[in-house]
Amino acid sequence: MILEEVRRIEADGTERTTSVRIGSDMSPNVDGRGLLVLPGLIDLHAHLREPGYEESETVATGARAALRGGFTTVCAMANTMPAIDSPGLVAELAARGRDARAARVLPVAAITRGREGKQLADLVELAAAGAVAFSDDGDPVDDARLFRSALEYAHAARRPVMEHVQDRALSGRGVMHEGAVSAALGLPGIPAAAEESAVARDIAIAKLTGARLHLQHVSTAGALELVRHAKADGISVTCEVTPHHLALTDEWVGGSRAFVWEPMRGASPPQTPQKVEDDPQTPRGVPYDSATKVNPPLRTAADVRALWRGLADGTVDAIATDHAPHASFRKDVEYAEAAFGISGIETALAVLLMAVDAGMGELGAVVRALTSGPARVLDMRGPDDLIVVDPALEWTVTAGALASKGKNTPLLGRRLRGKVIAAVVEGEVRYRDETAMQGRAGPPGRIKGAEAIARR
Amino acid sequence: MTWSRRHVLATDDWSRDEIELVLQQSEAMLEVLARPMRRTPALRGRTVVLFFAEASTRTRISFELAAKALSADTSIITASGSSIEKGETLFDTVRTLEALGADIVVMRHGAAGAPYFVAERVSSAVINAGDGWHAHPTQGLLDALTLRTSLGALEGKRIVIVGDVLHSRVARSDIHTLVPLGARITLSGPATLMPSAWRCGQLPAGVAFEEDVDRALDGADAVIALRLQRERMDAGLLPSLREYALTWGLSEVRVARMRPGAPVLHPGPMNEGIEIEAAVAHGPRSLIERQVTNGVAVRMALLHLLSTTPGAPAARGGGEADRREGKEVAA
Ligand SMILES: [Zn+2]
Numbered sequence: 001m002i003l004e005e006v007r008r009i010e011a012d013g014t015e016r017t018t019s020v021r022i023g024s025d026m027s028p029n030v031d032g033r034g035l036l037v038l039p040g041l042i043d044l045h046a047h048l049r050e051p052g053y054e055e056s057e058t059v060a061t062g063a064r065a066a067l068r069g070g071f072t073t074v075c076a077m078a079n080t081m082p083a084i085d086s087p088g089l090v091a092e093l094a095a096r097g098r099d100a101r102a103a104r105v106l107p108v109a110a111i112t113r114g115r116e117g118k119q120l121a122d123l124v125e126l127a128a129a130g131a132v133a134f135s136d137d138g139d140p141v142d143d144a145r146l147f148r149s150a151l152e153y154a155h156a157a158r159r160p161v162m163e164h165v166q167d168r169a170l171s172g173r174g175v176m177h178e179g180a181v182s183a184a185l186g187l188p189g190i191p192a193a194a195e196e197s198a199v200a201r202d203i204a205i206a207k208l209t210g211a212r213l214h215l216q217h218v219s220t221a222g223a224l225e226l227v228r229h230a231k232a233d234g235i236s237v238t239c240e241v242t243p244h245h246l247a248l249t250d251e252w253v254g255g256s257r258a259f260v261w262e263p264m265r266g267a268s269p270p271q272t273p274q275k276v277e278d279d280p281q282t283p284r285g286v287p288y289d290s291a292t293k294v295n296p297p298l299r300t301a302a303d304v305r306a307l308w309r310g311l312a313d314g315t316v317d318a319i320a321t322d323h324a325p326h327a328s329f330r331k332d333v334e335y336a337e338a339a340f341g342i343s344g345i346e347t348a349l350a351v352l353l354m355a356v357d358a359g360m361g362e363l364g365a366v367v368r369a370l371t372s373g374p375a376r377v378l379d380m381r382g383p384d385d386l387i388v389v390d391p392a393l394e395w396t397v398t399a400g401a402l403a404s405k406g407k408n409t410p411l412l413g414r415r416l417r418g419k420v421i422a423a424v425v426e427g428e429v430r431y432r433d434e435t436a437m438q439g440r441a442g443p444p445g446r447i448k449g450a451e452a453i454a455r456r
Numbered sequence: 457m458t459w460s461r462r463h464v465l466a467t468d469d470w471s472r473d474e475i476e477l478v479l480q481q482s483e484a485m486l487e488v489l490a491r492p493m494r495r496t497p498a499l500r501g502r503t504v505v506l507f508f509a510e511a512s513t514r515t516r517i518s519f520e521l522a523a524k525a526l527s528a529d530t531s532i533i534t535a536s537g538s539s540i541e542k543g544e545t546l547f548d549t550v551r552t553l554e555a556l557g558a559d560i561v562v563m564r565h566g567a568a569g570a571p572y573f574v575a576e577r578v579s580s581a582v583i584n585a586g587d588g589w590h591a592h593p594t595q596g597l598l599d600a601l602t603l604r605t606s607l608g609a610l611e612g613k614r615i616v617i618v619g620d621v622l623h624s625r626v627a628r629s630d631i632h633t634l635v636p637l638g639a640r641i642t643l644s645g646p647a648t649l650m651p652s653a654w655r656c657g658q659l660p661a662g663v664a665f666e667e668d669v670d671r672a673l674d675g676a677d678a679v680i681a682l683r684l685q686r687e688r689m690d691a692g693l694l695p696s697l698r699e700y701a702l703t704w705g706l707s708e709v710r711v712a713r714m715r716p717g718a719p720v721l722h723p724g725p726m727n728e729g730i731e732i733e734a735a736v737a738h739g740p741r742s743l744i745e746r747q748v749t750n751g752v753a754v755r756m757a758l759l760h761l762l763s764t765t766p767g768a769p770a771a772r773g774g775g776e777a778d779r780r781e782g783k784e785v786a787a
Contacts, residue, residue, distance in 0.1 A: 178652055178653075179652075179653050179658070180653040180654075180658040182651070182653075183651030183652075183653045183654050183658075184468070184628070184660070185568060185569070185590060186568040186587075186588055186589030186590030186591070186625060186628060187568050187569070187588075187589070187590075188589075189651075189652070191652065286572055286576055287569060287572055288568065288569025288572045288573065329547075332545075332547050333545060333546060333547065334546055334565075334567035334569065334570050334573060335567065335568065335569045335573075336567050336568070336588070337567065
């Protein structure tokens, strides 16, 4: 199939209007006007939960969900049970990824044995077995001396260390961002300083070792400022931000469901009492919805704007989803008891496109952070994968609309604009939204045929 | 003003009229309580379940007395001696509550937001009797009733809240209730026991922070002392209880800085000699016993109002007759 007159954006953010061949079937040409063709997106950070937590996600369901979200390459985090800390487990994970024949799954191995933060895993061997990076994500490496050794060894293995930046003494038992909203809701807070002090420590150790350090899910203005300075000093540090930290704020814990660029009626209680009926345009959820519980927590609007500035000036290298699916029993509990994490790999691109529409940033910068940026972090050449996106297609986020087993997203019930309608991995069309494609088919004769396919 | 709330989870989004309505009804209930037969048939045939996942004899008994005075049937689910101790989840308890078919669930829970969780999932009306650090709406309302009886209208009155505001649902509910009535609040206490946003100027409307308790009390119209939990010291938030008593405790000398006769409140139970001196707790300014009586009246008013909510489950079976009866009670 050939898409005609389609807007194609390259991994460097440049764009042109052109014809693009999608797969090798001989179906007639399709009008591509209004569609976007992008390089396959690369997600540096996803939790596929296998082995050990198959009730929340498997490699197969996660890789399929990734593809539907436009991610043709996905890095699987090592916080499984057991943790991915041996060459055998790395190879097994990679094999399951290949069997899924969906998104390409790249294993990330643990930094320490069992992710216990006590003893280094065999990093060189893990790299040889196919680990593309090392991370104890879910937890930081608390011990600074051990973290130094990890960076030294990862350097020898020619792989980056991806660090979950959090000072656990400071974050304590916090469950949301510490600020005006946590004060009003009476929930223990995680101060921005818990992230910033960890970022400062890690940057100092990266400077000491000269190794490649990648900071995961940076979420505060202050942390980003530290990264900006480190980069200016020539330290080998990269960082990622997540789509939820680019769109949602801590007000969501209090029940707001307005994206940061949408007008919000009423701040969180008790500053300005609000009535739910006030504004049908910006729907409100219930306060204390555990779907908003994520680590690092949703921050303030000022932090969100700082992340967008970082994306524009290159301080932010990548947008990574931190897709963290959870079975409902881990979330259907009191807010303080609920697991941290948002299932976000299928909503990421739509949310980002809506943010771009709202003027938060440039499309080119977003595409770079989803393609060439993460490729550079992994020091790999971007694959030749392609995705086709209908940026105008509206859809509602429902449990049924998500391929992931994790339905834990605060976007449930929200209407989003922008949807991936085809994904090509290694020259093979591995995902195709038939309903969306059929409306596009050229001559009337073919539309009938497409309908027949859809009915089947 | 007509009552339309299905639940009482927090008063943070209540209008002044709604608060006034509850206070008026509470005053009517105080009259009922003053009668020799402290009982009206307003909730006859209705079931009130008291679900107390966190121990609190005082609040539980207050709700129980309120429900009984309205002739409701009550049953109690407590943490100790029930399956909650054996690892039953809140979700399981929700199923039990639903099976019991309660008209009104009164719940106390250690986790902020737990009443929202329950209210979303049961058909009963839910009254929050205290959730973690978040809210204790009946305490806020009874403090408002107590202060209004003592001070008259609260418009322009300055009320000081002293102590562990960070961990206090009472402080939050007092703010939610007193500010809409026109009062101004001054919070005072150690910075470690204050939400950082409130200490750094991001305060709710009508609320100020003054670290120095003596300055906070100067010329104030009333003071509410908060209970200090001993475990705050173990958590490294306080050097010692003695230092706390010296720096923040309500002594006779301190309370004398307020306007002459300005009253002293405490949600109880008190740590005498720590956040409040015995002479103050039992002195002429103390309204602490009054708070206990008012607590029963406020809880009666809310139980009754919830049974009048149009279309609400707590009102089911309750026809015009019941509602008329209710009006009579409140008249
Ligand atoms: Zn993480």
